[in-house]
Amino acid sequence: MRKVFLFVLLAATAALAQNPPYAPDRRPGEGEGPFPRLIIRGATVVDGTGAPPIGPVDIVIEGNRIREVRGVGVPNVPIKPEGRPKDATKEIDGSGLWVLPGFIDMHGHAGGAEQGTTAEYVYKLWLAHGVTTVREPGCGNGADWCLHERDRSARNEIVAPRLVPYIFTMRRSWDGGPIDSPEQARKFVQWASKKGFDGLKVFAAGDPIFQPDILAALLDEANKLHLGSTTHLAQMGVAESNILSAARLGLRGMEHWYGLPESLFTDRTIQDYPPSYNYANEQDRFGYAGRLWKQAAPPGSEKWNAAIDELIKLRFNIDPTLTIYEANRDLVRAMRAEWHERYTLPSLWRFYQPSRTAHGAYWYHWTTQDEIEWKNNFRIWMRFLNDYKNRGGRVTTGSDSGFIYKLYGFDYIRELELLQEAGFHPLEVVRSATMWGAEALAAPRGAKVESGVVRPGYLADLVMVDQNPLDDFKVLYGTGAIRVNDANGAVERVGGVKWVVKDGIVYDAKQLLRDVEAMVARAKK
Numbered sequence: 001m002r003k004v005f006l007f008v009l010l011a012a013t014a015a016l017a018q019n020p021p022y023a024p025d026r027r028p029g030e031g032e033g034p035f036p037r038l039i040i041r042g043a044t045v046v047d048g049t050g051a052p053p054i055g056p057v058d059i060v061i062e063g064n065r066i067r068e069v070r071g072v073g074v075p076n077v078p079i080k081p082e083g084r085p086k087d088a089t090k091e092i093d094g095s096g097l098w099v100l101p102g103f104i105d106m107h108g109h110a111g112g113a114e115q116g117t118t119a120e121y122v123y124k125l126w127l128a129h130g131v132t133t134v135r136e137p138g139c140g141n142g143a144d145w146c147l148h149e150r151d152r153s154a155r156n157e158i159v160a161p162r163l164v165p166y167i168f169t170m171r172r173s174w175d176g177g178p179i180d181s182p183e184q185a186r187k188f189v190q191w192a193s194k195k196g197f198d199g200l201k202v203f204a205a206g207d208p209i210f211q212p213d214i215l216a217a218l219l220d221e222a223n224k225l226h227l228g229s230t231t232h233l234a235q236m237g238v239a240e241s242n243i244l245s246a247a248r249l250g251l252r253g254m255e256h257w258y259g260l261p262e263s264l265f266t267d268r269t270i271q272d273y274p275p276s277y278n279y280a281n282e283q284d285r286f287g288y289a290g291r292l293w294k295q296a297a298p299p300g301s302e303k304w305n306a307a308i309d310e311l312i313k314l315r316f317n318i319d320p321t322l323t324i325y326e327a328n329r330d331l332v333r334a335m336r337a338e339w340h341e342r343y344t345l346p347s348l349w350r351f352y353q354p355s356r357t358a359h360g361a362y363w364y365h366w367t368t369q370d371e372i373e374w375k376n377n378f379r380i381w382m383r384f385l386n387d388y389k390n391r392g393g394r395v396t397t398g399s400d401s402g403f404i405y406k407l408y409g410f411d412y413i414r415e416l417e418l419l420q421e422a423g424f425h426p427l428e429v430v431r432s433a434t435m436w437g438a439e440a441l442a443a444p445r446g447a448k449v450e451s452g453v454v455r456p457g458y459l460a461d462l463v464m465v466d467q468n469p470l471d472d473f474k475v476l477y478g479t480g481a482i483r484v485n486d487a488n489g490a491v492e493r494v495g496g497v498k499w500v501v502k503d504g505i506v507y508d509a510k511q512l513l514r515d516v517e518a519m520v521a522r523a524k525k
């Protein structure tokens with residue numbers, strides 16, 4: 001087993017040999033602002049707290065902060081000019097626009113050598129879909145690369161969302177050697193804190209991170225130093241620690257879903273692996289993962305509810321990234337998504353193709369039965385997420401795009417649709433995508449929540465779209481939503497994010513997409 005780990009580790013290290021170039025400096029004309037006093041006039045606001053839409057309102061933004069959100073009338077009645085905020089140095093006509101807080105993708109990788117993507121390509125796809133903050137769980141391009149881009153984005157030197165790096169707890173992340181003892185785990189966390197990381201992605205590759213004494217030291221140190229923590233609790237570690245046992249040791253959140261069903265076992269302690277199972281074979285890894293939720297205590301059972309309630313009590317965050325698993329239940333849908341043609345780089349397309357070596361390309365024998373198992377797996381998983389939310393837990397939105405036919409930005413919007421499928425009201429989905437993401441990021445530092453809500457005092461991170469996203473999240477896709485024009489029977493596309501505001505800077509979302517389209521066209525030549 002160690003040999004397999006070593007091989008995976010070496011392969012990963014080799015792939016990391018060339019980091020993608022840093023994003024280019026922001027060019028003139030890329031984004032306007034921040035403005036001394038920007039006023040968005042007459043818009044309908046969905047504030048991110050779960051409150052229903054309200055409008056018309058005028059939103060006053062001074063610099064990078066929302067100064068005022070003022071109701072200026074009622075729908076379908078001309079707005080009286082008196083009583084409206086004045087002295088704008090810049091105005092945006094918000095009539096017919098829905099304004100939401102900028103979206104927070106809690107699981108976004110910036111691409112890299114494997115995908116053949118550039119940082120600029122990834123960042124523009126994110127921003128074009130209203131994503132103004134991205135937590136990068138891992139920093140696969142290296143610790144320094146990640147921090148450098150975070151800092152440049154914070155200074156708005158590049159066209160990018162705010163970046164929040166959570167470093168992998170892996171020996172390749174630092175020069176301090178293996179993380180194989182409680183002492184080493186503490187040293188690693190101290191290093192990460194000193195470097196300026198916002199948190200840790202607890203992940204094991206070669207090192208026994210999920211060994212309870214090591215995990216306990218790691219999390220204890222992280223919480224002392226106010227570092228966030230989340231995990232991909234992979235199959236290789238889940239026999240030693242599951243989500244519930246890790247949360248009890250101080251883990252603050254999780255990615256994906258691994259380790260949750262294992263926390264709900266009643267008639268076994270280990271997943272029903274066949275004897276032929278090999279974790280390094282991704283067909284095994286993903287195929288048998290699709291047969292896992294049904295081995296857990298059934299929805300609504302005592303064990304099910306008790307686990308949910310305990311995690312909620314521990315203020316545990318769940319970031320499911322449903323979208324990245326979607327190809328498992330419907331390969332053709334993910335593979336033939338209409339945006340690939342114009343927006344997927346040829347190198348990324350090649351990376352997605354069936355392969356025994358590329359991560360997430362396990363399509364060498366994906367059967368009808370595999371898809372059926374995954375459909376059923378999703379149903380139980382979605383029930384868990386909806387129950388978690390309904391009993392008082394926080395669920396956030398992440399995409400993990402750049403693998404498994406999932407494209408940056410586009411498949412973040414798909415995550416919103418999937419949460420709605422799980423039973424979330426569209427307003428609950430928006431809250432997960434905005435305020436709850438901001439809360440999850442601020443919680444470890446005990447910091448005040450400064451984004452994710454359209455309210456005075458909050459950061460000016462906003463999404464604007466000329467269709468109602470609560471009626472149909474598809475209007476947020478860069479390719480828009482399909483409508484039939486009843487006047488002439490024509491098939492039309494509506495929507496697509498119009499403006500995205502990050503830190504008071506207004507970006508034309510459609511221009512960002514045109515930039516991406518041009519990159520793809522150039523690469524295809």
Ligand SMILES: [Zn+2]
Pocket residue numbers: 107109137400
């Ligand atoms: Zn990931």
